[in-house]
Amino acid sequence: MIILGVDPGLTRCGVGVIEAGAHRRLSFIHVDVVRSSPDVSQDLRLLSIYNGLVDKIETYAPDAVSIERVFAQSNRNTVLGTAQAAGLAMLAAAQRNIPVALHTPTEAKLAITGNGQAQKIQVERMVTRILNLNRMPTPADAADALALAICHALRPAGALQGGEREEHLTPAQRQWADAAKKATKRHINADRGM
Helix, strand or coil, X not given: CEEEEEECCCCEEEEEEEEECHHHCEEEEEEEEEECCCCCCHHHHHHHHHHHHHHHHHHXXXXXXXXXXXXXXXXXXXXXXXXXXXXXXXXXXXXXXXXXXXXXXXHHHHHHHCCCCCCHHHHHHHHHHHCCCCCCCCCHHHHHHHHHHHHHHHCCCCCCCXXXXXXXXXXXXXXXXXXXXXXXXXXXXXXXXX
């Protein structure tokens, strides 16, 4: 399953792409930051972020998109820009029928380090180790995007757990299970040359 993580932001929007294979084996695919200039009007900044996200989604064809859940911050302008960028990521995924999951920073830290209160450097080191990278991804937005993708892979909201039956799944869990099935079929067909 290909997972695209998004750390939303109006100036810098981190994008990280990983593959979650069998037995939770994770592989690095891509990391980048989509940028917008603070010197242009807000509508053009949003368009720039949207176009960059669409480009990443179309290039990497993810099976799921994992986005940081926006929470209230003291700086209202920052939270508004972050929420708008998160909405653009959700829109770009929804237009392509790609399931979206929202994860809080605490959930991502917990999934990556085992500590929901971990420092940023601890998360960056674990992302580097988990994905077997030669160096830590920079800037921090890029590392955060990879952390969100890893979080989604390690905390699958919809993967059937032992003993669960499909009729007991929430709609979001059902979407995840369907995406996992499609990804498996796509990889099997690719292996067969179809």
